[in-house]
Amino acid sequence: MAKAPTVYDVAERAHVSIATVSRVLRSPDAVRETTRDRVMEAVRYLGYVPSGNARALAARRTNVIGLFFPGHDDLDISAALSQSAGAEVPIVVDDGSLVQETENLYFDEVLRGAEIEAWRRGFALMVAAGRGASREALVNDIAGRVDGLAVLARTVSDELLAHVARRIPVVVLAGSERDDGFDHVSASNGPGMRALAGHVLGAHGVRDVVYIAGPEDSPDDAERLDGFRAALHEAGIVESDVPVYRGDFTRERGRAIGERILAYHTPRAVVCSNDQTALGVLDVLEARGIRVPDDVLVTGFDGITAGRHSRPTLTTVHQPMVELGRAAVHAITARLDDPTLAAQSLTLPVQVVLRASCP
Amino acid sequence: MAKAPTVYDVAERAHVSIATVSRVLRSPDAVRETTRDRVMEAVRYLGYVPSGNARALAARRTNVIGLFFPGHDDLDISAALSQSAGAEVPIVVDDGSLVQETENLYFDEVLRGAEIEAWRRGFALMVAAGRGASREALVNDIAGRVDGLAVLARTVSDELLAHVARRIPVVVLAGSERDDGFDHVSASNGPGMRALAGHVLGAHGVRDVVYIAGPEDSPDDAERLDGFRAALHEAGIVESDVPVYRGDFTRERGRAIGERILAYHTPRAVVCSNDQTALGVLDVLEARGIRVPDDVLVTGFDGITAGRHSRPTLTTVHQPMVELGRAAVHAITARLDDPTLAAQSLTLPVQVVLRASCP
DNA sequence: GTGAAAGCGCTAACAC
């Protein structure tokens, strides 16, 4: 790592100018073969790796796209790095307590989609998961390093987003469409929930139903609730007859609310605003020996993997998470190619997936 | 996005020099408050976001760490972006065929760990999942943009790695220790498998056992096999009495090999080199109505989430994937702080997790 | 086909 070699070093060794070195790397065909070979030899000999920063600066384009998510909130951050190893391997019995609720599937899958699409278009991907107060600083920092930025809705103040958007294209992931001038990519939350609830109320003819919503500030959640209400309306059920509980998208909260619901009355169906919540409800139902789907129908939303493995398996609405990531990157590159484009708002289709909890 | 403002623009508007603008951003306390306010006002007014590239170039440090993994191989890359949305939400029944085997848990978790640690140390993370031929070009490219690079073992040629390592610290993830001068972070594969196999052969007194290995070129796999052999030795079992099948870490292959094994004879235990393979074996066993663990014991390795949800749940050796990611970043930053450090080789502890498939 | 030279936007001495 003794002072990385530069174009100058390579040029000197190959007896050419730095311009020629640059050409060999950017457009090899514009250089005579013998010259090219000499340059490449020097590159190898010196262990030359071009500076991406210098390049980006000169070319006024980084070829990097940024992705910002809210962090895996501080929970495990404090834990010190475990050390040692040795031969003594502990043997433990998994009684269920080992389960770390790291079902951050949403993040993972969107990221994967973004990575795939970025790669296809010749961009690198820079990810940041910000937490706490430094979040805004992080976003600002990353914004200075990329050609475009995808941000999960509601994780950053509109003010900062607007600030950043003056420099690079910004696309907002998930959430509802807003006429804020940003590009927007989301899934069909409302229609999805409406179709699912329609199935519950229609195919099963349920009328005694309860709804568990997500956190107040989630636009996704708001759309789902709207979809649910639309389904109620279609089924001729009076909205005020249906209790709506306010959850927070976690399994734990799902359990708590499940308990509360059952303490009072056992409904024929529990429709949840996301899968985690639904899984929590299933936990409670199972603990009480209440049969699903025989006694109670349960549904979720998202399509996380855990729902395929739960007992019983979970009926849900599947969001195309990988596609969301891809679409976000696509939106950014499209705008990069043509900055005059009007703000796009893409809504990706979802799919109701029927499983055992509500066949 | 009309030409992003620069320090010069801010300086002009705030009636100060560009140095002062830089100071306000880097070390605010070194500037008089009134000046600072004027500068910040200009920053906001102009929508100024500092160029990370220019900054990195001048400061000779990017504050970015790179992470390279082999790609989600081309499988889904071709798929066009789905369009439209509308109200017609399809309703499908999940009969199991919907399962996309995207259990890329290893990648996801390591990434999460890296992300957490990078953030703590003030670095951003750049990820690249390379595929196909352009892999090496990608690695080279990313190497030019970061202060340090973590690479999964066996995904890049040693030659390129050496080339890149002349510019920045490189840490190799997983795989065996090699005296190649790179920093190295891995899990305790050998001892882990040895402890697990010791449990199978010891606690269960099994002698009629079969082993399913992974791909030939996986160093992790080689260590596990060594650990298995050590356990055989300890149990006084002759190595040549135990069949070893060569798998490829996929569930599908696990099924195929499972079929082959059963066609001939039903062993008391099947020890697999990873979880996916073991899940494949469980599939076959279940299909044939062979009881686990009553008739056959099955074990895996890795500790992926799917193993917690399988029927029966899977006994395995849990690798600390998140910790691996953290350790990798830690190793890089340590070397950045002190480049004279000798090459480190960290081996993280693993844990045998007993579940239903081999209690 | 190749070289000379002017930036790209910022940081970091070094003066004042």
Added chain:
DNA sequence: GTGTTAGCGCTTTCAC
């Protein structure tokens, strides 16, 4: 406390 001035390592006209 603030301004001046070199670079940082590359790309990119524009000559030759």
